Amino acid sequence: MIAALKNLEGFRAGVRDWLAANLPADWQQHMLGASEEAHIAFQKSWFRTLAAGGFVAPHWPVAWGGAGLSFAEQIVLYEEIARAGAPRLVLYFISLYHAPxxxxxxxxxxxxxxxxxxxxxxxxxxxxxxxxxxxxxxxxxxxxxxxxxxxxxxxxxxxxxxxxxxxxxxxxxxxxxxxxxxxxxxxxxxxxxxxxxxxxxxxxxxxxxxxxxxxxxxxxxxxxxxxxxxxxxxxxxxAQATLSSERGLTILELTERLRNSFGLLLRDARQRGLVADDEVRRRLVELHTRIEALRVMINNMLGRMLHGAGVGTEPSIIKVHYSELLQDFTELGVRLGGLEAQYLQPILMGGGYETGYWMHDHLYSWSWTIAGGSNEVQRNIIAERALNLPREPKLALAK
Amino acid sequence: MDYQLNEDQAALVAAVQAILRDHDSVPQSARLDFCHFNGDLQHLLSEGGFLDAGRDLGPLEAALVVFEAARAPVLVEAGASALVVPQVLPGEGLAGPVALVTGDDLGKAHRNLPIARTALVDLGDDVAVVELAPGDVVPVESILAYPYGRFAVPPDLSRARRLAGAGPALRQWWRVALATEFAGAAEAATVFTVDYVKQRHVFGKPVGTFQAVQHRLAQCHQIAMGVRYLAFRAAWSGQARDADIAVCYAQAHAQKLIFDLHQFNGAMGVTNEHLLHFWTYRLRALQAEAGGAHGAALRIAGHLWGGGPALRAAEV
Structure with missing residues (x-):
């Protein structure tokens, strides 16, 4: 719990109620293996629903039609969206964050x-x-x-x-x-x-x-x-304004989704009679503890932002941690699923990266250690800026 | 919690750091030892009230003290005194240093027992308080960076003071202390190694110039940070589950941390003429305590999902 969120329980309850009333209960059923056209149509529909509720642009200033929510309120909003398993508004991500x-x-x-x-x-x-x-x-x-x-x-x-x-x-x-x-x-x-x-x-x-x-x-x-x-x-x-626009909220949402998706791994372990297996339990807990470590790192980063302090290299540390965790998380899903999980499964369109359709989730997770500045680049940043290690000299090219 | 220290906490940390700065160096005569307990520093921290922070200020403040103390290459016993005792005996102090002992393993060697004046013995539901006199403990030779010893004669626990129902609290806060000490030692060992790779030159450049080194040290930094935040959360929340998560995460990552830190100190890192082992051999000791990572994982699994064939053994 981030201290500054203690007073926002009323806001949280309001968001939760709104999601309960407005999130289509069967959206996953319709989006599983959906065509591109159906996916785009649903993204637009969910955009309109969020807009009607005042949640499509929570971070935009009121003067430009946004909700003008405080940063703390945005944290609560994204926690609740993730908790509810709402679709990710992937079609509009650049529109709603990077462009404004x-x-x-x-x-x-x-x-x-x-x-x-x-x-x-x-x-x-x-x-x-x-x-x-x-x-x-x-x-x-x-x-x-x-x-x-x-x-x-x-x-x-x-x-x-x-x-x-x-x-x-x-x-x-x-x-x-x-x-x-x-x-x-x-x-x-x-x-x-x-x-x-x-x-x-x-x-x-x-x-x-x-x-x-x-x-x-x-x-x-x-x-x-x-x-x-x-x-x-x-x-x-x-471009720095573009790249810093997410302010940690995306990774917060993704981490909460990961936490909530733990039940999918358990589901598969139970279905295969493996939940009592010591090795499976140990692997599940290892992932669980890494998720918790990720969440406390994010809490620290968000807390610093709420206090107006700089975040240093924490976004790099968090990106590395999340991406490698996601790969291991989805890999265990594939393994628990046995041969059936190896088949190319339908994609839950707009469902995120830990949907329980493990082969797709796992293959997609490979991109996470590359995108947004590869993990090698992130480790360079951590080494140079957090540990103050010297920058590796440029290669002397053969003449 | 979001780990932003308030003014009082920042002042507490600054005060502990000031004391440690003046007393944390290993004397030349002890540099070849595997462990160096600094009794003067222990006395200073105790007399200064720092080890009472858990009682006077709160468990998070106590964790801050334990973390700082664990960053010193010299040893002081802070975890049991500052984090465990106030939870099992809220109204009073005990003569320290304090050793934590598993009742089922009474005949084995226990960490900090040779320097302890009091032992808290985990009896399952209850805790026995055993006052120690000179001669009660026989030191056991060890390369770990804690003093280990066993009872010369097993204490008569039926005559010891008994804290009814204190067992679960003892085990929970033992884990918080363990994770917090681990976090402090891990951070200090990482900082020590980072300094070393900046100074040590190979092929005309500092070792720390090479990405092969930088990337693994970045991982060590990431691990140490994760353990610290999880340990502080466990101290702050007072939840048994958080204590298990912190200790499990720490113990699961110990091997990688120890290996990489020694690797980057090169040949010096495998001698005891270097300070590194004063921290890494503590990590090695801590990774095996309280059931180790496997035991902690099965405990967490039991809490979260119930059952499991190994659960009963892991609960011990």
Whole structure:
């Protein structure tokens, strides 16, 4: 329990009641193995339901139509959403977090007025165009070019791992505007209309059977200069606002879901008559204690944020801990499920990463040690910033 | 809880750290020993009231004291005195240091028994309080960084003072103390190793420059942090389940922590001319206590899901 949440039990009860009244009890049944079309339709429907309850943009300022909840109230809200097993609003994640955080801190009034109300109405879906085939963890190594020509920028290049780009209208795009500058210095940040001529979107088939990631190809795509966010060549600073927008709430929600999904592992252990097996019990408890350790780390981070203190390297530590835990958690699920769990199972669309359909969950979990800055990069950060170890020198390339 | 120290807690920690700074160095004559108990420091912490923090301030404050004390390379007995005694004897103190003894294993060697003035013996439901006199305990040679000893003659527990119904509290707070001591030693050993890899050069660079070293030390830091938060939560909540989780997490990760920390101290790390073992050999001792990680896991499983063939044995 975080001390600052003690006085929010009334708010918690209200959220719980609202979820009990509004969360479709049979949503998992309908979303298990659902088509992409059905999944998107349900995401939009759940968006509207949350919006009607005032919970779709809890963190947005009231002036822009958000609920303006305090950070402590948001913590409670996400705990309750996870506890209720509500669908994850994956289709709108970039729209509701990354886009507003970026526009509110760096955008122009015109950009805010055009896009924020449209996002809140559910009309605009956004995606992110950061990663490239040769710029993932080393994001600043991106090569997509944007050249100023009159009142437009002309963009050429390629992006990859853009979630739900096939459904999005707008893209938060990082492109290099000054190739002669140091790699962090020559990047600019744009709003890209994905219906612009020269944009090609190609969903990528994933080993889980899903295809929510896209590649984006840009061939002489024209972006109006007024779609630049922040100053030209200042995109790296703008991107920090994007990347810090989640403020620990996503990992809090995912951790609570993991806690709540423990029952699914137990279910399978019981069904196979393994719950009394000492080794299985020991493995289950090992995961349980790691989940609890994760939760106390998150509590500490959120507590520091509530006190206005810096969080240091804790997000990196937590990311490493969560991702490796998720892999072990889902792997045990596959093992407990026996041969049946090895079959490619239907995907619970919008269900998160620990749905109990273990093969899919486990295969998806592999991406977690890569995405969002690989665990190797996170350990570099921990070593350099928490332990103050010296940075590894660059390789001396053979002449 | 969210681990943000209030002003009183911060002042308490600062005061303990100030005392430890002046008294925590291992004298040159003892550097080759496996364990160095500092009786003067024990006296200072006791007389200064720090070991009464659990009674005067609360168990979380006591855990803060135990954690800080466990970071010192020299040994003081804080866990039993500060965290366990106030819970089983809320209204009074005991002559310390205090050793915690499993009644079923009375004839075996017990941690801290050679330095103890009082032993609390776990009898299951009850606890026996055994006052120790010189000659009651025979030291047992050990490479672990705690003094171990066994009773010269098994104490007559029928004549000892008996704390009826105190057994569960003793075992719960023993685990909190164990996890908290583990957390302090783990953090100190990690810091010691990080300092070493910054100073030790190989191939013209500090050892700590290499990612192969950095990444495993980052994991050690992560483990130590996790144990600390879980131990403090167990002290704060007073829940038996939280105590089991803290001790289980600590003991399950001990092997990796000990191995990596020794590895990165290189050949010096496998000698006793280096300070490292004063912490890591404590971790080694603590990982086996109270049933070890396996016993703790089965206890937790029993609490959470009931039953299980090994549950009865693990509850001991």
């Amino acid at each position: 955080a970026t526009l509110l801190e760096w955008g122009t009034d015109a950009q805010r007025r055009k896009h924020l109300p449209a996002i809140l109405s559910g009309d605009e879906i956004w995606c992110q165009g950061f990663s490239e085939p040769n710029a993932g963890s080393d994001l600043a190594g991106l090569r997509t070019r944007a050249e100023r020509r009159g009142d437009h920028y002309i963009v050429n290049g390629q992006k990859i791992w853009s979630s739900n780009a096939q459904y999005a209208r707008y893209c938060l795009l990082l492109a290099r505007t000054d190739p002669s500058a140091a790699k962090h210095k020559g990047i600019s940040y744009f709003i890209l209309d994905l219906e612009s001529p020269g944009v090609t979107r190609r969903p990528i088939g994933m080993m889980t059977g899903g295809s929510h990631f896209c590649e984006l190809f840009f061939d002489d795509v024209a972006i109006p200069a007024e779609n630049l966010i922040g100053a030209e060549n200042n995109g790296w600073a703008v």
